[in-house]
Each structure stands twice: as structure tokens, then as C-alpha cells.
Amino acid sequence: xxxxxxxxxxxxxxxxxxxxxxxxxxxxxxxxxxxxxxxxxxxxxxxxxxxxxxxxxxxxxxxxxxxxxxxxxxxxxxxxxxxxxxxxxxxxxxxxxxxxxxxxxxxxxxxxxxxxxxxxxxxxxxxxxxxxxxxxxxxxxxxxxxxxxxxxxxxxxxxxxxxxxxxxxxxxxxxxxxxxxxxxxxxxxxxxxxxxxxxxxxxxxxxxxxxxxxxxxxxxxxxxxxxxxxxxxxxxxxxxxxxxxxxxxxxxxxxxxxxxxxxxxxxxxxxxxxxxxxxxxxxxxxxxxxxxxxxxxxxxxxxxxxxxxxxxxxxxxxxxxxxxxxxxxxxxxx
Amino acid sequence: xxxxxxxxxxxxxxxxxxxxxxxxxxxxxxxxxxxxxxxxxxxxxxxxxxxxxxxxxxxxxxxxxxxxxxxxxxxxxxxxxxxxxxxxxxxxxxxxxxxxxxxxxxxxxxxxxxxxxxxxxxxxxxxxxxxxxxxxxxxxxxxxxxxxxxxxxxxxxxxxxxxxxxxxxxxxxxxxxxxxxxxxxxxxxxxxxxxxxxxxxxxxxxxxxxxxxxxxxxxxxxxxxxxxxxxxxxxxxxxxxxxxxxxxxxxxxxxxxxxxxx
Numbered sequence: 001x002x003x004x005x006x007x008x009x010x011x012x013x014x015x016x017x018x019x020x021x022x023x024x025x026x027x028x029x030x031x032x033x034x035x036x037x038x039x040x041x042x043x044x045x046x047x048x049x050x051x052x053x054x055x056x057x058x059x060x061x062x063x064x065x066x067x068x069x070x071x072x073x074x075x076x077x078x079x080x081x082x083x084x085x086x087x088x089x090x091x092x093x094x095x096x097x098x099x100x101x102x103x104x105x106x107x108x109x110x111x112x113x114x115x116x117x118x119x120x121x122x123x124x125x126x127x128x129x130x131x132x133x134x135x136x137x138x139x140x141x142x143x144x145x146x147x148x149x150x151x152x153x154x155x156x157x158x159x160x161x162x163x164x165x166x167x168x169x170x171x172x173x174x175x176x177x178x179x180x181x182x183x184x185x186x187x188x189x190x191x192x193x194x195x196x197x198x199x200x201x202x203x204x205x206x207x208x209x210x211x212x213x214x215x216x217x218x219x220x221x222x223x224x225x226x227x228x229x230x231x232x233x234x235x236x237x238x239x240x241x242x243x244x245x246x247x248x249x250x251x252x253x254x255x256x257x258x259x260x261x262x263x264x265x266x267x268x269x270x271x272x273x274x275x276x277x278x279x280x281x282x283x284x285x286x287x288x289x290x291x292x293x294x295x296x297x298x299x300x301x302x303x304x305x306x307x308x309x310x311x312x313x314x315x316x317x318x319x320x321x322x323x324x325x326x327x328x329x330x331x332x333x334x
Numbered sequence: 335x336x337x338x339x340x341x342x343x344x345x346x347x348x349x350x351x352x353x354x355x356x357x358x359x360x361x362x363x364x365x366x367x368x369x370x371x372x373x374x375x376x377x378x379x380x381x382x383x384x385x386x387x388x389x390x391x392x393x394x395x396x397x398x399x400x401x402x403x404x405x406x407x408x409x410x411x412x413x414x415x416x417x418x419x420x421x422x423x424x425x426x427x428x429x430x431x432x433x434x435x436x437x438x439x440x441x442x443x444x445x446x447x448x449x450x451x452x453x454x455x456x457x458x459x460x461x462x463x464x465x466x467x468x469x470x471x472x473x474x475x476x477x478x479x480x481x482x483x484x485x486x487x488x489x490x491x492x493x494x495x496x497x498x499x500x501x502x503x504x505x506x507x508x509x510x511x512x513x514x515x516x517x518x519x520x521x522x523x524x525x526x527x528x529x530x531x532x533x534x535x536x537x538x539x540x541x542x543x544x545x546x547x548x549x550x551x552x553x554x555x556x557x558x559x560x561x562x563x564x565x566x567x568x569x570x571x572x573x574x575x576x577x578x579x580x581x582x583x584x585x586x587x588x589x590x591x592x593x594x595x596x
Contacts (some may be wrong), residue, residue: 066593069433073591095436108347123435
């Protein structure tokens, strides 16, 4: 479905110098600096796959997506989506893809949502019959009817995201690109969006390429992930593998009334673990424990703390995707 | 055909949104009308003292002035949103959305806004052309009314082409609003007979930014001061050339468009 070969995008800019003097100097010099946002990336994605495309901020995710959607023209290399080179035949490509950019809406801001859909119907040449079927389906998975008569600018972020997703799917695209579809959403809406994506993928065999910083999105949706860092591909494969080898670290944060007793405990000796599997930081009355969940459970740590202090508050954090990416970049994956 | 239907859809939606702010609409219309009126009053004040300007009578001047408003108004009515390309579409990456839809990006840009303010301009232009024609006792026959329409359409295309060309520069420079404004304002010179200007200004208005061919030259044909081929003929030719260059520049710009980070 999607073939990406040696794709590279270099952004050129004129060299800038610091300060006001530098700005003036910049006006008279024309030293071009190139920055490779995407550097020689290749991969293939089959029909009906849901692929997580991840990396830290500025890693080149959006740039890759923009080349696949036809917004940007690559500096070198190529990509083919369903037999079409997107940046050469933009209009043909647009007919077979849908895209949601989480931070930017494609809806008509001043019009009721229903109008957006009727405009899109015309733009994509959707027949009346297909339109009705699609709207029924979209309403069922995204609950659009709740707010379909509201003006777009009055929608909440969660509603807007559902509307945007619906708008991207009206013409039944072969490929759906989602750039951070759950950014800023609450847990319930996130869950709805994920379910909808799953449903769409199952029902229509829509290929989905998704970028996100939310490990939850990836865990629930993707069977394959591609990780990039500084424009280069660093991992391409199953999710399970990466979680087992990299996603095992958790952080437990505990607030206690008085941490004096805790300070005297040697956690590593008590559990017989090395510092790479268990690391304790005490800062005033808050305790932060970094631990390998394959070696020790959160409850063991929590109960030890509870025996020695009154716990006020406690939370467990997942390793976020950026840390995994960082780790992979340092160590490589094999 | 599909595009005409689409334009109707866009227009209808735009009008619906507009109706939600009626006050805005009427204020815009009235403001424009008054701006136009001020321009004419200015002409009157000058001509009270100088009954003729470089061989041009007051009525002839009014005709040229009014005639200049028509293509400008039509261009303003339909393609006003091109300004946004120069102002912020490129720098903010807002152009992305046009590249994600299966219709011509330029069409989408243009269809985004319909500018009813321009109706004031067109109305004033019509009034001036009609009254000055009556006063000068110019009879416009069947042939000339076709030439009239052709000339106005060609003039509107020249306006659009110049606007599109300088707005497209934004693809390279990120924004080109200053440049576009500068060029667009030179169009004001073309409301008066170019023969009153210095040689250099006349050259610029005729061949660099050919605004003189939008108004003055075709108007002088209708007044009977010049031949058809060297006025409206050249105007049509210029319209074809400028729009081709502008559209090619726009398309070239699309290939180097860099979007913006999220």
C-alpha cells in the first residue's frame, strides 16, 4: 500500500547569527545551512495495517507524513501510496487518503458541522447513497449526532477531534494519516477515538499511519511501530518486542508525611536488585522510585514504604515513548 | 463544470456564514461606498479650478475613473483571499489543507472568500461610466458592448494575475504582503490618464505592472481617442501572458512549499 524508499527532506535556511548585530550581519551574508529533517528513510506498509510512527519532538514524524500526504516534495528518494506518487499527483492522491492533524482543524470554522460534511460530499464527489451509509457509520462510531448542528468553533476539543476524524473518513479513504489524534484529550474521549479507529480499520481495511506521544494509543492500536530519531529510522517491528526489551521501566511516586525512616532503608539490598533495576530518589517528603517491573512489583515497593511511613499520595507512571526512543537511540535494537 | 458547482457550494456556505454577521456586511458595503465617493469628490474639487487636464475633459476623466473601478471590483469580489496567501498562509503552514483535497489548490484559495465589499466599488464604477457616457453622448452599440465586457474581464484577470504572482513570492520568502501592497497601490495611478504622468511612470504602468492596460487604454478606446487593437487587443494579450506567468509561479511555489512545524 505504501512504499517509502530512501526518503529525504532537507530544509534549507540562511545562517543566522545571534543578537541584533547578528541579524544585521545575516542580511548581508547568504550562507545556506541545510538541515535534514528526514534522512534516508525506507519502509513498506501493507493494506489494513495500523502502524505507529513515533519519535520525539522534531524527530521528523510530521515531515514524513507531509511527504506521504503530498504536502511536501522530498529532496530525494521517493514514496508511492497505492500506486500514486503523492507530491506529483496531489489531487488523485487526495481522493484516496484522509488526514487528521491533531493541532489543526480542517473543518469550516464558522459553519455548523453538518455544512462541513455537505461541502466535503461535493469536494470528494461522494454519491448520495454512499454519503448516507458513511454518515450512519461515522455517527455510530464517533457519535457525531450529539453536536452535528453546532458551529465548529463552539465544539470542545474532543468533539472537534471526532468531527475532524469523521471529516477525514467521509470519502472512504484507503489510507488514513493521523498526526497526534489524541493530543490534549481526556481519557474517555481518547478511548472513544481509539475504538473508532479500530472499528474503521476492521470494517473497511483502511491502512492507518499514526504518530503519537501517547504509549496508550500505540499499545491499543498498533501491531507495528516505526521509530525515528533525528530523521533516521531506528526501529521497525512489533510492539511486543520493544515493550519487553525497553518499556519495562516504571516510576512510582509516593508522597509521605515524614520520610526520615525511609531514608535509612537500603532498597537495593532489601530486594537484592542492582541500581539499574531499582533506583530511589528522596526529595524532602516525596519519594520517587524507578523500577524494572519484570523484576519487582509496584506493590512490593509500596508496602515497604507504607510500613515505614504514612502515605499521603501515590502514583505510578509508565515510561513515556520519548524515553524509550532515547534508550533505543543510545543502545540500538537487536 | 464540477468547479462551477463547487463554487456555488462554497459561495452558499460563505453567504450563510456572512448572514450571521449582517452588521459587518452592511458596514463593509457602506464604508466602501464612501471611500469611492470621497475619490469622486476629490476629482470634482480639482476640476472646479482646472476645467481640463492635459487635454482630458472632466467627463472623460470620470469615465476612466469609473471604468477603472470595474475590473478592480470584480477581481476584489472573487479573488480577495489571495491576499491571505501573501500574508499568512505560507508562514503559518495554513496552506496544507488545500493540498489535502482533490481539487485545484488555487480554486480552493479563491473559493474560500467572496468579498461583498467590492459591490460598492462596482456600483460606483457603473454609475460613473453610465453618467459620463450620457454626458459625453457616447453611444455604445452591440459590438462595443461585447468589447466592453471582454475588456473588463481581461482587466480583472490582469489584476488577479499580478496579485497572484506577487502573493506566490511568499512560497519563497514566507510572506510577501509588503511587496504585494506596494504593487497593488500603484494600481491607483491607473485611475487617471497615464498621459499626465512622467515618461518613466508611464513605462512602469504600461509594461512592468500593466495597470494602465486595465483602465486607461481600454477607456480611451471607448472615448474614441485610440484604436481597438492597440488598447483592448493588447489588454487581452497581456491578460493571457500575465495569468500564465502567475499561475506557473504559483505552481512552482507549491513544489517548494515547506509547511510549518506543528
